[in-house]
Amino acid sequence: MKSLSEIDTVSKRSSRAAGFDWGVAEEVGKNTRMLEMLGIPAIKNLNHYFKIRNKKNFEKINLINANNKKTQLEYCPITAGVNFLDQVRNLENLNEIKFLNMAYPILFLPFVSRASEVVGKKILLKVDNRTFLLNFNNSIYSNSLNDGIITIANSIEIKFQENVDSFNENEWKELYELAENTFVEESDSLKQSGAGAGLTDND
């Protein structure tokens, strides 16, 4: 079994050899390590992408918008990912972001996961019929974690999830009332000697 350290190093060096700048190669190393740790086949996809990249051109997107439609060439998932991560603080104001024709979308996934941590919001990522919920770069939930090599995503949709509770107010209140049973009623004398006692709050 390869260690994550080896996976990081080899992914970084191969990305550099494939023509990416060192700083971008470092990003790919960390991403591949993270996906492999979560059991997502990053090495398979990266290896396949770099072999195809020798024979085919890919679109290198710079500024990311709400709708990114390049029909002639497929988007490079690494360039798109780096720029998505770099620009995410502006992008989170958009309700939804779409890409058409993204090559090897598994390689785009970790950038979005890291973006979730940067903005402090969960992100829902739809890759055709596959759904990934990215939780602050701590975990990834999906209906499709190990589909092997995915060469193309016809459609990618990204939605920033608002930080909202998963329960209603009544459910919270009921649980809170139960938790209150661990509290002790204070006597008058204890109230008198508590923190701040004897001081005026109007000084």
Place this chain on the structure above:
Amino acid sequence: MKIKLRDPNTIMKLSKLGSFHQSKLSFLRSFLKEFKDWTYKRDLFDLNELGFGTAVYSFKKNNRIYSLICFANQLDKNERSDRVIATKWDAAFTLHDGIPTKQDIERLRNEVPKQEVGRLSYKELTLSRANKSVRIFNHVVDSLSEGNQPNISLLSSVGYLYRTTAVYGSGKFGLADRFRIKDREEIYGPFRLEMMLVYLVRQFTFDQVNHVAKSKNPKKAVSLDPEICRSLGIGNSTGLGMAPFIVNHPTLLNNWVLARETVLKEIREIKKVEKKDSDLFIEYLKKSIRNITTWNTDSEYQQKKIKFLLKDLDNFINFIEKDFDFSDEFAFNEIYLWLEKNSGDECIEYIVSMMMEPYDKIVNPQINKMSSEEELQFNIPTNRTVLELRNILEDKYKQILKIDFSKKENNQNFWFISKNKEEPRLANRFEEKGSDLEQPLAIARDIKKLYDTLSISKNSSTIDKFLLKNNHLRHVVRRAFIVEKFPYSEIQDNTISKSIVPIDMLRLKLSFFGALKFDPRSDKWLRICMFQGAPLPEQLKNYDDGWVYNSLN
């Protein structure tokens, strides 16, 4: 009185870092402190009469066990080489997490002696190999087998029976990744498991030499005197492979140097130095001179450094004994200021290390802060502006921004990874091929490029926009934001200049390991000795932390 931490622009110069010495913060000393109450055991010792075979040693506490597995092999003298290009060694070792099963040992017997081309598993933590100092080993065997102890002055001239030529950890060749074990309290300090491996290897060398002597002459042989064992360590040959490590781990480097600087600052802030503490400082300082006078090296570079160190120390001791009163307030601060005026870097840093000796209370809290999580600083804050980044560079890289990289001598070398051994190497870009495959270790040059590019960019532009056109500088943009928060994370020197002395980078790291007596064999590799004078495993429970200065050597 509040003392400021020393300026990173001065401390992080290579000539300064290359003058650091071992101290109470050193990893081999903190390893011994941490493991002194663990149970040591020799679990297996299955060597033939020539000393070839398998041995297992362990440290145990509660449910945690670490086992060193040793494989000693016959080696033709023509095959023995300390170079990283070697493929066979006298002995090979791995530190296993837990008790190895018979299947583990058989698996490892096939893999560990192959070293870099073998495959380890997540159950192994560190990997190493070592060669005998044949002259010394044979002399000890011959002496013991005749019932005599070996010639101490001959042993002192070398200092060890074996020298390791590499110690690997953290995921190399399939070894366990650091994330699997990083939460174990006993290994919070850096390189603890590497230190454990080297320490147990040292014991193996004594057991092996005793065993071979006994096998040679069972009736007459005696065991090597434990006091002589104590005076021997484990040698180590170290080359350029270690140098890029400190560039590639900026927050770790920061935490090492910050710990040292924080300890120095707090010692300088002591208003009243107690007599017992000043006495200990002077006692250890005087004893330590012996370590320097027995520091053998053929390197003119190092001989010169030793000569100046001895001269400066002589002046310093003279000053302490004749002109100094420890009852004055802030005595160690006065000492430090005197050193800055009257001594070279080698002596200043030597005394800084010695000042720590009386102060466990100041040193110990820093030890567990010397690890780091590099990943936490990996993301670039792309919402910051060009102006902010330029200000960081002007503040943190003052000297580097003055270097003219259009001059050949400032751009002479390049770092690359050798195809043969996948190890970092340094070469002249104007004489050797391969500079198009240069590693991103020319930080000073790339920081200067970044600064020049920032200077013609719009101040209010954010870094995400800057990177759209300048991703070729992404690796140094990341570093600049790291150095903003971690002031000692960057070497303030040009690592590709004609005048670079790579062994300064090695020496920095080895001083934190706790190595004594650096012996440069060229400007690119050196030999050292570790654990010389250290207590033996059976002596750990009640050992004297001043052992570094009690060596027979």
